[in-house]
Amino acid sequence: MDPIIESKNISKKYNINHQRGGYISLREVLTNALKNPLRFLKKKVARVFSTKEEFWALQDINFKVKKGEAVGIIGPNGAGKSTLLKVLSQITPPTTGEIKIRGRIASLLEVGTGFHPELTGRENIFLNGAILGMPKIEIVRKFDDIVSFSGIEKFLDTPLKHYSSGMQVRLAFAVAAHMEPDILLIDEVLAVGDAEFQKKCLAKMNEIIKKDGRTILFVSHNLQAINQLCHRAILLKNGEIVKDGPTQEVLSEYANMGNTGSDEHGDLTSSRIRPRVGEVDTDLSWTKIKVLNSKGEESNNILFHDPFEIIFSGEAMKDCPHTVISLGLRVKSKAENDYIFMKTQVTDGFSDYIKKGINEFRVKFDINILAPKIYEVAICADGPKVFDWIPIATELNILNLGVQSDVLWRVNHQSGDLDYPCTWSINQPLSKI
C-alpha cells in the first residue's frame, strides 16, 4: 500500500530581514527617506549588495508515514518541528520539495483556534469545529460527547469570556479530540491544562491511535507522552532529520545529544531573559552554563536517577567580595518563584573567591532524585555592586526511558517533583494453606 504521507526533499527558507521589527509601514519608509536621504540611499544600496540573511528552518526532509502509524516528532527548540507541521498542513508553502498526502488531513497547532470571547460555549463549539474542518452534521452528531468530555455543561450558554482559562482549554481540546480526519497533526497541545485533564487527553489520544487506527504526527516536549503514544519517532535538529526509528532508540539518541538546552552552546552573554534592575552597574555577569551527565558529556538530557553536574561561569570586572551566588531549580511551567530548591552560597570564604576574570562554579548532584520532568535552572549573583539573575539559564530534562510497564512507578511520579529514593517492602498475613 502507498504511504499516507510522503515527504520528498522538503526545505523551508525564511528571510530573517522580513521577520524582524514587525511589519513594514510605507510611511516609515517615506519619512526615513525624506529625513535623511543620504543614509536611506546608503542603506538601500547596502541591502542590495549584502547577501540577505537566510534561515533554513527545514532542510531536505524525507520521510514516509504508513496508514495507522503514530509518529512522534522531537527535538530541541528551533529544530523545525512546528515548521514541519505548518508545511504539512498547508499553512505555509515549502521552498523546495514535494509532499503527497493521501487522505483528509486536520491540524491542531493550537487549542481553541478561532474561539471568539463574545460567543457562548455552544456557539464556539460549532465555530471551532468548522474552522478545524468538521462538517456541521458531524458536529451536531458529536455535540453531546464533546460537551460531556469538556465537562462544561453548566456554562454552555455563557459567553466564553467568562470562562476560566482552564475551561477554555478543556472545551477546545474536547472539540479537537472529536475530529475524524485520516491524518491528525498535533503540536504541543498537551502543555496546557491541569494534570488530571492532561491524563484524560492522553487517554483520548491513545484511544484515537489504538482503536480508530488513525495516523497521527505528534510534536511534543513531553517525552513520556511520546513514549506512551508513539511507536516511531523522528528526531529533528537544526532543520534536519537526525534519527528516524523506533521511539525508544530515538529517545535515547536524543538523551545523548549534546547542547540541547534552550540557549545555543550554553552562552549566556546575550541572554534576554535577564531582568536588569534599575541602573545597577554590575561587576559580574554570567557568561556560560552547561550540564554534564554521569559520563562527563555535555547534555541537558539526564537519565532518570543518573548523577549530573551543573557548571556555570561568570565574568567579573574586578574583585567582588560579599557576593552571594545561588542556583535554583524549578519545574517548567510552574509559577515564577515556585522553586524546588534554591541553593545559596553565603560563606564569606567562598564569596571572597570571586576575583577579577572568569569564575567557574560547579554544583554536583551525586544523588539524582528528581522526577522525570523538564526543569528550569536559575542562577543568581547578588552583592553590593553585583546583580545578575537569569531565571531560565538552561533547561534540564530528566528522561525516563523504558519504565512504561511499571504501573506502580507511574503512580508515584504523579505525586511530586522529587523521586525520593526509598525501598518498598510489604508485610502480609500468611494465607492459610
Added chain:
Amino acid sequence: MVIIIRPKKRVTWNDIWEIWQYRELLYFFTWRDIKVKYKQTAIGITWAVFQPFMSMVVFSILFGHFGKIPSDGVPYPIFVFIGLLLWQFFTSSLTNASSSLISNQSIVTKVYFPRLVLPIASTLTNFVDFIISSFILICLMVYYQFLPNLTGLFILPLLLTITFMIAVGSGMILASINVKYRDVRYALPYFMQMLLFVTPVIYPPSIAGKYSWVLAINPMTGVIKAARSAILGTTPTNWLLLAISAIAGVLLILIGVIFFKKTERFFADVI
C-alpha cells in the same frame, strides 16, 4: 483524495471549487461576524438603522435645505438615501474585506482553509445591515408616496451583485496588501471619504455638467444612478453606465481573485 504540496501553485478552477467545498466555513464566519458585530452595545442592531438615517438627516439639512442641491425632481431625503444605502454597503464591505485577514490573524497562521473565504464572508455580513436599513427606504417611500417602478425593481438584485463584486474584488486586493503593509488600514477610510465626493451620492451626476463623464470612471456611479432610476422611476435607466459598472465589477473580481491567490500562500509567513 490526494493532496500534493509543492513550492509553487497555479491558480486553477479548483480554487473556486474549493470555496464551494468550504461553504460551511463561509457560513460560519459570516454568522460569527453578524453575531459579534453589535455585541455589548446598548442599542444593538439599531445602529444599522441609525447610521444611514442620521447621515440622511444631516445631508438633507446641509445640502438639500441650505445647499439647494438639485435632486432630479424628487424630495432630497429619499434621493440621498438611495445613494447612501448603496454607498454604505459598499464602503463597509470594502473596509471589512480589506481588514479581514488581519483581524483573523490567529486563525490564518494556525489552520488551513482557502483564505478567500475571509474577505467574502466579511462582505456578506454587510448584507444584513443593508436589508435592515432598507426598511427606512420603504418608510420614506410610503411617506413621500412613491410607487416603485416594478420592472426597475428586478434589476435591484443585479445592482447589489455588481456592488458586491466591486467591493469584494477590490477588498481582496487591499486585504493581500494589508497583510504586508498596514498602511491600508489608515489610508482606506480617508480615501473612501474622498471617493464619496466623486460619487453621485449627495448630488445628481448632472451637476457636473460636461465633466459628468469623469464620474463614470467610478464604477459606483452607474450602480447608484441605476438604483435611483429603478426605485424612483423619474429618469430612464442609463444602460451604458450600468454596463461600465458591471464590466468593472467583473474585472475587479477577476484581478482580485488572481492577485489574492498569487500572494495567499505567504500570508502566514508575513502577517
